Amino acid sequence: MRILTLRDLEMAGARGTAALYPSQTKIMVGMATCGLASGAQEVYDALLNEVSRQGVDAVIRQVGCIGWCCKEPLVDVLSPGKPRITYGEITAKRVPKIVEALAQGEIVKEWAIGRLDGDENLIEGTKRSYLADDAQVQVMNQVPLYKEIDLFKDQVRIVMRNCGIIDPRSIDEYIARGGYLALYKALNEMSPEEVIEEITRSGLRGRGGAGFPTGLKWKFTRQSKGDTKYIICNADEGDPGAYMDRSVLEGDPHTVIEGMIIGAYAIGASEGYIYVRAEYPLAIEMLTIAIQQAEEYGLLGQNILGSGMDFQIKLSMGAGAFVCGEETALMASIEGRAGEPRPRPPFPAQSGLWGQPTNINNVETWANVPVIVARGGDWYARIGTETSKGTKVFSLVGKITNNSLIEVPMGITLRQIIYGAGGGIADGREFKAVQTGGPSGGCIPAELIDLPVDYEQLTQAGSIMGSGGMIVLDDRTCMVDLAKYFFTFLKGESCGKCIPCRLGINRMQKILTDITEGRGKEGDIELLEQLAVTVKGASLCGLGQTAPNPVLTTIRYFRDEFEAHIKEKRCPAGVCRELIEYSIDAEKCTGCGRCVRVCPQEAIVGEKKKPHVLDPALCIKCGACYEVCKFGAVVLS
Amino acid sequence: MITLTIDDQKVVAEEGMTILEAAREHGIYIPTLCYHEALKPYGACRLCIVEFADERRGARLVSSCSFPAQDGAVIRTNSPLVLEARRMIIELLLADCPDVKAVRELADELGVEKSQFEPEGEGNDCILCGLCVRACQEIVGVSAISLINRGIEKKVKPPFEIASSVCIGCGTCVFVCPTGAITLEDIGRPRLAHEWHSEFQARPCRVCGDHYLVPESVSDYQELLAEEESRSVSSG
Numbered sequence: 066m067r068i069l070t071l072r073d074l075e076m077a078g079a080r081g082t083a084a085l086y087p088s089q090t091k092i093m094v095g096m097a098t099c100g101l102a103s104g105a106q107e108v109y110d111a112l113l114n115e116v117s118r119q120g121v122d123a124v125i126r127q128v129g130c131i132g133w134c135c136k137e138p139l140v141d142v143l144s145p146g147k148p149r150i151t152y153g154e155i156t157a158k159r160v161p162k163i164v165e166a167l168a169q170g171e172i173v174k175e176w177a178i179g180r181l182d183g184d185e186n187l188i189e190g191t192k193r194s195y196l197a198d199d200a201q202v203q204v205m206n207q208v209p210l211y212k213e214i215d216l217f218k219d220q221v222r223i224v225m226r227n228c229g230i231i232d233p234r235s236i237d238e239y240i241a242r243g244g245y246l247a248l249y250k251a252l253n254e255m256s257p258e259e260v261i262e263e264i265t266r267s268g269l270r271g272r273g274g275a276g277f278p279t280g281l282k283w284k285f286t287r288q289s290k291g292d293t294k295y296i297i298c299n300a301d302e303g304d305p306g307a308y309m310d311r312s313v314l315e316g317d318p319h320t321v322i323e324g325m326i327i328g329a330y331a332i333g334a335s336e337g338y339i340y341v342r343a344e345y346p347l348a349i350e351m352l353t354i355a356i357q358q359a360e361e362y363g364l365l366g367q368n369i370l371g372s373g374m375d376f377q378i379k380l381s382m383g384a385g386a387f388v389c390g391e392e393t394a395l396m397a398s399i400e401g402r403a404g405e406p407r408p409r410p411p412f413p414a415q416s417g418l419w420g421q422p423t424n425i426n427n428v429e430t431w432a433n434v435p436v437i438v439a440r441g442g443d444w445y446a447r448i449g450t451e452t453s454k455g456t457k458v459f460s461l462v463g464k465i466t467n468n469s470l471i472e473v474p475m476g477i478t479l480r481q482i483i484y485g486a487g488g489g490i491a492d493g494r495e496f497k498a499v500q501t502g503g504p505s506g507g508c509i510p511a512e513l514i515d516l517p518v519d520y521e522q523l524t525q526a527g528s529i530m531g532s533g534g535m536i537v538l539d540d541r542t543c544m545v546d547l548a549k550y551f552f553t554f555l556k557g558e559s560c561g562k563c564i565p566c567r568l569g570i571n572r573m574q575k576i577l578t579d580i581t582e583g584r585g586k587e588g589d590i591e592l593l594e595q596l597a598v599t600v601k602g603a604s605l606c607g608l609g610q611t612a613p614n615p616v617l618t619t620i621r622y623f624r625d626e627f628e629a630h631i632k633e634k635r636c637p638a639g640v641c642r643e644l645i646e647y648s649i650d651a652e653k654c655t656g657c658g659r660c661v662r663v664c665p666q667e668a669i670v671g672e673k674k675k676p677h678v679l680d681p682a683l684c685i686k687c688g689a690c691y692e693v694c695k696f697g698a699v700v701l702s
Numbered sequence: 703m704i705t706l707t708i709d710d711q712k713v714v715a716e717e718g719m720t721i722l723e724a725a726r727e728h729g730i731y732i733p734t735l736c737y738h739e740a741l742k743p744y745g746a747c748r749l750c751i752v753e754f755a756d757e758r759r760g761a762r763l764v765s766s767c768s769f770p771a772q773d774g775a776v777i778r779t780n781s782p783l784v785l786e787a788r789r790m791i792i793e794l795l796l797a798d799c800p801d802v803k804a805v806r807e808l809a810d811e812l813g814v815e816k817s818q819f820e821p822e823g824e825g826n827d828c829i830l831c832g833l834c835v836r837a838c839q840e841i842v843g844v845s846a847i848s849l850i851n852r853g854i855e856k857k858v859k860p861p862f863e864i865a866s867s868v869c870i871g872c873g874t875c876v877f878v879c880p881t882g883a884i885t886l887e888d889i890g891r892p893r894l895a896h897e898w899h900s901e902f903q904a905r906p907c908r909v910c911g912d913h914y915l916v917p918e919s920v921s922d923y924q925e926l927l928a929e930e931e932s933r934s935v936s937s938g
Contacts, residue, residue: 561856564794
C-alpha cells in the first residue's frame with residue numbers, strides 16, 4: 066500500500082493512533098538491548114501468560130528504551146483515561162501482582178516509579194492528555210510525574226522523542242506521532258536549497274563528535290559534481306560506554322530513515338547506506354523491518370510520495386573495527402576493502418563512496434532532521450548555546466547513581482547532568498572526573514564541574530564532545546590506570562597504517578603500563594607529552610589525531626597522580642596492583658570471617674571471633690576482602 | 703597554473719599537483735618512505751609531513767604526498783613543528799626496524815643518533831610502507847598480497863597466509879621494496895618467493911638457455927598484450 070497523498074499519510078497515522086492508544090489497557094515492555102539484557106524477555110513472556118490466565122483485557126507491546134537504564138526491566142501500563150504508569154526493576158515473579166492490580170483498576174504503588182499524564186507530538190507541536198475527567202485516581206497521583214523526577218526534569222527529547230513510546234516495528238505508530246510529515250513537507254513545499262537553508266539556520270552540527278555544521282556539509286555535497294551521489298548514516302558506534310545510537314536505532318529507526326530521505330532530497334542523492342556494526346543485531350533487525358515498511362509505503366524506492374524522487378537505503382554491516390567509524394575507513398569497508406582510512410582531501414563531499422560525492426552523518430544527526438524540517442530551523446536554534454544548538458544524547462555510565470541515557474539541551478552544565486539527572490556519584494562517594502568523548506576525548510576534573518557542555522567548552526578543557534559517552538569516575542579511580550585502559554583499547558584498534566598511530570600509541574601504552582606496574586622512570590611524563598604531540602599532529606586520521614587526549618588531560622589535571630606512581634611507587638587511588646598491598650588491622654578485625662569467604666586465594670586465615678591474618682605472598686590484590694569488610698579492618702597501603 | 707610559497711620560495715605548479723610534486727619539481731627536498739611516483743599517494747609513513755596554515759584551522763601538519771598544492775598556500779618543509787614530528791617518527795621506526803638501512807640513513811639525515819625507545823623489532827625489515835601491495839595491485843593488477851591484521855600486528859601477506867593462486871612471481875614487489883624485506887630466490891629452475899609462501903618452476907630460455915622465465919609471468923604478459931591488441935583494434 067503506497068502513500069501518495071497527505072490523506073494516505075493521515076490514514077496510516079490513524080491506524081497508528083489506534084495502536085498507540087487502544088481502547089483497552091496497553092502494557093509496554095522496554096525491549097531494547099538494555100532491557101533484554103536485564104531480563105525483559107522473561108517479563109514479556111510472563112505478561113503474555115498472566116494476562117491470558119487472569120483473563121484481563123489488555124494488549125502487550127514491545128517498545129524501545131526510554132533511557133532509565135538503572136531501573137530496567139521497565140514495564141509501562143496505559144489504561145484508557147488514566148495516566149501511564151512506569152514500573153521499574155520488574156521481574157517475571159512480580160508480573161502476576163501487577164496484572165492482578167490492573168484487573169482491579171489499581172496499581173502496585175511500591176514498584177511504580179514514574180507517571181506520564183500525556184505526551185507531546187513534537188512534529189506537529191500538539192499535546193495529548195491521557196486523562197479522562199474522572200481519572201483523578203488518588204493512588205496513581207502519588208507516583209511522581211516524569212517531569213518531577215531528577216532524571217527527566219532537565220531533558221528535552223527531540224532525537225529520543227519516540228523512544229519508549231512507540232513500537233519500533235510499527236511504521237503506523239511512527240506516522241501517528243507526526244512521522245514522515247516532515248518528508249511530505251520537504252518534498253511538496255520546499256526546494257532542496259530551502260531544506261539545506263533550514264538545516265543551516267538550525268545550527269545543527271555533526272553529532273558524531275567533530276561538530277562540523279551539517280547544513281554546510283550538505284551544501285558542499287549538493288554543489289559537488291558527480292553522476293551518482295550517496296548519503297551514509299554512520300552507525301558504527303564504538304566508544305566504550307556509549308550506546309546512544311543503538312538506542313535510537315532500536316527504539317525509533319524511522320526517524321533516522323526519514324532524516325536520510327530528506328537529506329537525499331536536499332543533496333540530490335539516489336542511494337543511501339546505513340553502516341551499522343554487526344554487534345548490534347537488534348538495531349539491524351529494527352532497521353531491516355523499518356526499511357521494508359518504508360519501501361512498502363512508497364517512502365523509499367521509486368517516485369517517493371509521488372514526487373518523482375527515487376531513493377533507496379541499503380544496510381552495510383561493520384565487522385567490529387573501531388576505526389571504521391572514521392568516514393574514509395567506513396567507505397572503504399562499504400566498498401568491500403579493508404577498513405583503512407585514506408588522507409583527506411579529497412573530502413567525501415568531493416570524492417567519497419566509489420569516487421562519487423558522498424555525505425556522511427551519524428545516527429543522531431539524521432534523527433534531528435525531521436524535527437528541524439517540521440518545526441523550522443529557528444525553532445531548533447532556540448535550544449542550546451550560541452555556537453552549539455539543539456540537544457545532545459549522552460549515555461551516563463560509570464560511578465553514577467542513575468546509569469541512564471539522557472537527552473539534554475546543549476549548554477547544560479556537567480553539574481546539572483551528574484548531580485541532577487545522574488543523581489550524584491554512586492555509593493555516596495566523591496566525584497573525581499568525567500570522561501567525555503570516549504577514547505578520543507579526555508577527562509574533565511571535578512573543579513570544572515560547572516563547565517557548560519558544548520563543543521567549544523569541552524574542546525577548551527582538552528576533551529571533545531564526541532559521540533556522547535560520559536563515564537563518571539569517583540575517588541577510587543586511578544587516572545593513570547584509566548589512561549592505560551584507553552591506550553590499550555586504542556592499541557588494539559589502530560589500523561596500523563600510519564607510523565605515528567601504530568608505533569606511537571604502542572609506545573605510549575607501554576610507558577603507561579610501566580608506570581602502573583612500578584617501573585615508571587623520571588622523564589616518562591615528558592616523553593608521553595612529546596609522543597602525544599607527534600601522534601596528534603602527524604597521524605593520518607581522526608583516530609590517531611585524537612588518541613593522545615586521554616593521556617594529555619589526565620596529565621594536565623592529575624599530574625600529581627602520575628608523579629606519585631613514578632617517584633613514590635604509590636597509587637593514590639589504590640588501584641594499581643603492583644603498587645598496593647592489603648593487610649589486616651588486628652585491632653579492628655572482629656574475626657567475622659567475611660573476608661575469608663570471599664578470598665579466592667585462601668590468603669586469609671584466622672580463628673572465629675579472633676583477628677585474622679593476610680598472607681601477602683598468596684594475595685593477588687583483587688580487593689574482595691577490602692570491599693566486604695564492614696569494620697574497615699582490611700587496610701590498603 | 704598556481705603559485706604557492708614553499709620555504710620562502712615562490713613556486714609555480716600545475717593545478718592538481720600535490721605539495722610534494724611541486725616541491726620536487728623545484729628541487730626542494732622532502733623525505734619520504736612510502737611514496738613512489740608510479741603509485742597513488744598512500745600517506746602512511748608521515749615523513750613527508752609539512753606545515754600548512756589556513757585561516758580556519760591555523761598551522762597544522764599535512765602529508766605533502768597527498769595534499770594538493772593550492773594557490774597562495776604557504777608551506778614550510780623544515781619548521782620546528784615538522785622536524786620535531788619527523789624525528790619522533792624516525793625514532794619510533796628505528797626502534798621497530800633497527801636493521802633497515804633506509805631508516806638508519808633517514809635517521810642520520812635528521813640528526814637522530816639513537817632512538818630513545820628500546821629496540822623491539824630486530825630482524826624485522828618491513829616498514830609497512832605498502833609499496834609492494836600497491837605495486838601488485840596498481841601496476842601488476844593481480845593483488846596477490848595485501849596488508850592483513852591491524853595495529854602492531856599488521857603485516858603484508860597473501861590471503862590466509864598461504865600461496866596465492868594469482869601471484870605470477872614477477873618480482874615487482876621485490877623491486878619496489880625500499881628495505882629489502884622481500885626476497886625472491888632462484889635456485890636453478892625453482893623460484894621461491896619466501897615471504898609469500900610461493901614456489902614457481904621457471905623454464906629456461908629457448909634461445910640462450912641461460913635465462914629462466916616463470917610461465918605464470920609469461921602467460922600474464924601474453925594476456926595483457928592480447929588485451930591491448932584487441933583494444934587498439936576496436937578503437938582503431
